[in-house]
Amino acid sequence: MSITDLFSETFWALTGNKIRTALTILGIVIGIGSVITMVAIGQGSQAAIENSIAAIGSNLLIVTPGAQRGAGGFSAGRGSARTLTQADADAIKSTVTNTSGVAPELTSRYQIAAKGQNTNTSVTGTVPDYLTVRNVQIATGTFFADSQVSSDAKVAILGPTTVTDLYGTADPVGQTIRIRNIDFQVIGTTVAKGGTGFNNPDDIVYIPISTAQRFLSGGTYVSQISIAAKTQKVMSDVQQQITALLDQRHKITSSATADFSVINQADIAGAATSTTNTLTLLLASTAGISLFVGGIGIMNMMLTSVTERTREIGLRKAIGATNGDISRQFLMEAIMLTFIGGAIGVGLGWAAALALKQFANVSTQISITSIIAAFAVSAVVGIIFGYYPARRASLLKPIEALRYE
Amino acid sequence: MIEIKDVSKIYHTGGEETVALDHVSLKINDGEFVAIVGPSGSGKSTMMHILGALDNPTTGQYLIDGQDVAKLKDDQLAKMRKNKIGFVFQAFNLLPRATVMRNVTLPLIYAGAPQKEREQKATAALAAAGLDKSKYNNHSNQLSGGQMQRVAIARALVNDPSLILADEPTGNLDSKTSHTIMTTLQALNKKGHTIVLITHELDIAAYASRVISIRDGKLEHDRKNK
Numbered sequence: 001m002s003i004t005d006l007f008s009e010t011f012w013a014l015t016g017n018k019i020r021t022a023l024t025i026l027g028i029v030i031g032i033g034s035v036i037t038m039v040a041i042g043q044g045s046q047a048a049i050e051n052s053i054a055a056i057g058s059n060l061l062i063v064t065p066g067a068q069r070g071a072g073g074f075s076a077g078r079g080s081a082r083t084l085t086q087a088d089a090d091a092i093k094s095t096v097t098n099t100s101g102v103a104p105e106l107t108s109r110y111q112i113a114a115k116g117q118n119t120n121t122s123v124t125g126t127v128p129d130y131l132t133v134r135n136v137q138i139a140t141g142t143f144f145a146d147s148q149v150s151s152d153a154k155v156a157i158l159g160p161t162t163v164t165d166l167y168g169t170a171d172p173v174g175q176t177i178r179i180r181n182i183d184f185q186v187i188g189t190t191v192a193k194g195g196t197g198f199n200n201p202d203d204i205v206y207i208p209i210s211t212a213q214r215f216l217s218g219g220t221y222v223s224q225i226s227i228a229a230k231t232q233k234v235m236s237d238v239q240q241q242i243t244a245l246l247d248q249r250h251k252i253t254s255s256a257t258a259d260f261s262v263i264n265q266a267d268i269a270g271a272a273t274s275t276t277n278t279l280t281l282l283l284a285s286t287a288g289i290s291l292f293v294g295g296i297g298i299m300n301m302m303l304t305s306v307t308e309r310t311r312e313i314g315l316r317k318a319i320g321a322t323n324g325d326i327s328r329q330f331l332m333e334a335i336m337l338t339f340i341g342g343a344i345g346v347g348l349g350w351a352a353a354l355a356l357k358q359f360a361n362v363s364t365q366i367s368i369t370s371i372i373a374a375f376a377v378s379a380v381v382g383i384i385f386g387y388y389p390a391r392r393a394s395l396l397k398p399i400e401a402l403r404y405e
Numbered sequence: 406m407i408e409i410k411d412v413s414k415i416y417h418t419g420g421e422e423t424v425a426l427d428h429v430s431l432k433i434n435d436g437e438f439v440a441i442v443g444p445s446g447s448g449k450s451t452m453m454h455i456l457g458a459l460d461n462p463t464t465g466q467y468l469i470d471g472q473d474v475a476k477l478k479d480d481q482l483a484k485m486r487k488n489k490i491g492f493v494f495q496a497f498n499l500l501p502r503a504t505v506m507r508n509v510t511l512p513l514i515y516a517g518a519p520q521k522e523r524e525q526k527a528t529a530a531l532a533a534a535g536l537d538k539s540k541y542n543n544h545s546n547q548l549s550g551g552q553m554q555r556v557a558i559a560r561a562l563v564n565d566p567s568l569i570l571a572d573e574p575t576g577n578l579d580s581k582t583s584h585t586i587m588t589t590l591q592a593l594n595k596k597g598h599t600i601v602l603i604t605h606e607l608d609i610a611a612y613a614s615r616v617i618s619i620r621d622g623k624l625e626h627d628r629k630n631k
Binding site for chain 1: 454457459460479480483484486487488492494496498500502503507511512514515516517560564
């Protein structure tokens with residue numbers, strides 16, 4: 001029996017009972033469709049989390065000061081100590097290897113005024129390396145240069161939220177803002193990063209760190225140091241180098257008394273990834289159950305079909321069909337059902353994922369892998385659930401099959 | 406030529422032995438028209454299953470064109486049926502939602518003939534079976550009983566088998582239609598087809614040139630019709 005004949009016989013058999021065929025296909029459509037949609041939701045949320053982690057900066061390590069300890073063991077909380085200094089940042093920059101940028105930061109909130117408008121926002125003193133280390137992009141104008149850091153220039157770059165608060169839709173470049181009664185010239189604005197939690201990274205003013213130390217805080221301490229490692233692989237090495245260097249500089253002998261801590265971005269990302277992996281697995285296994293139920297639907301239909309078509313099977317055997325011919329025919333019907341169901345399911349699942357993104361604001365992402373996997377699974381479901389009915393049909397004795405009432 | 410040599414068929418049901426055929430020997434030459442008659446339970450159905458290569462005998466030999474069928478496996482039996490035997494059944498056994506053409510070409514699907522050859526062979530077989538040309542593309546359930554049996558005869562003819570085996574071919578037909586179907590079978594026999602007819606009706610058996618009667622699994626008599 002040729003492939004063409006096999007397809008033609010399959011088509012004939014499946015169009016014989018259109019309603020039953022359609023309902024059986026529907027079971028597979030729902031199964032495959034929900035697998036595609038659920039995996040798209042899982043991968044979408046994973047991608048969203050990865051994006052917001054990437055927005056912080058890539059391969060990022062952050063050094064923060066420890067708690068300020070007063071008399072009698074009174075602690076003012078982590079990050080409150082003024083133990084990190086500009087000298088620490090310079091030492092990290094000159095000694096630690098495999099880094100692609102070191103950016104000390106000095107951040108405080110100030111009241112800022114510009115042309116009758118005013119707002120309270122975060123002012124970060126830093127260096128040009130900050131752009132690469134923290135993945136900040138300039139929208140208009142320029143960021144300040146190293147020379148402006150060494151000359152304590154009174155220049156500022158505004159985040160998009162601050163621009164809106166002070167100037168509305170007008171371009172602030174060239175304008176002047178006042179921070180603590182000191183005039184700063186606005187020389188640039190940054191591209192929006194999108195909110196990640198309570199700290200809005202777009203409501204910010206950047207100024208040179210030397211200017212912040214000299215005119216605003218009046219000291220050489222820094223509030224944190226961001227370091228970008230060259231690659232993800234060397235992150236833990238860089239982290240160890242920084243810890244060793246600062247231990248030595250701050251004369252720390254045990255990690256319990258350390259007056260600083262080094263946070264590794266990979267740790268944060270790892271926790272987030274394992275959460276979304278669990279979510280994806282949960283969603284996919286729920287959908288997998290409905291695919292399994294769809295497969296049982298196929299087996300049910302094929303078994304009914306074998307019983308109903310017993311005489312036809314007997315006749316086919318009488319006119320020369322071998323057991324193999326019969327079993328191939330029934331197996332093909334099952335595979336065809338799942339394949340058609342799979343194709344429609346992929347289409348519907350895709351549409352559902354797009355609709356969720358468009359109308360329900362759920363971040364979804366469709367991957368070619370999940371589509372190929374869904375097709376492969378539907379073919380396997382067809383073979384597994386079609387095998388038993390096909391074998392049953394092929395083993396019918398022609399005489400008994402012909403006499404079946 | 407087909408030949409049965411000392412064939413017995415014993416069924417085992419629930420520990421009991423039933424002897425359906427008891428040491429039967431029989432020879433049918435090419436071009437013969439043989440009717441096998443007998444009451445129900447006589448063993449004529451078993452005889453038909455063995456002649457049709459649908460079942461193997463318990464003991465003995467069955468030769469079609471010199472080849473022993475008795476020891477063949479399932480797939481070899483299927484091949485034998487495909488190449489050497491055409492079946493006509495009492496209940497016609499046509500595919501209900503298929504056209505006449507599709508029904509007649511069905512055996513050729515398993516024989517693997519090319520599309521063009523299939524239609525030529527089917528058209529020739531339908532003409533020989535005496536079905537009106539206008540019906541070729543009708544669905545089989547739109548036909549009368551007599552027309553359905555002609556389609557079934559054409560299907561049996563299409564592979565040009567050594568033997569056409571007709572199991573009660575007129576059992577579901579009225580007497581007038583039965584007569585025309587039997588005339589058609591007679592005409593096919595005149596063209597050289599070997600036909601074995603199984604029936605319990607003596608007036609139907611009268612169309613054959615040789616009548617063999619079976620009773621209790623044994624040949625009762627074997628005589629020529631004039």
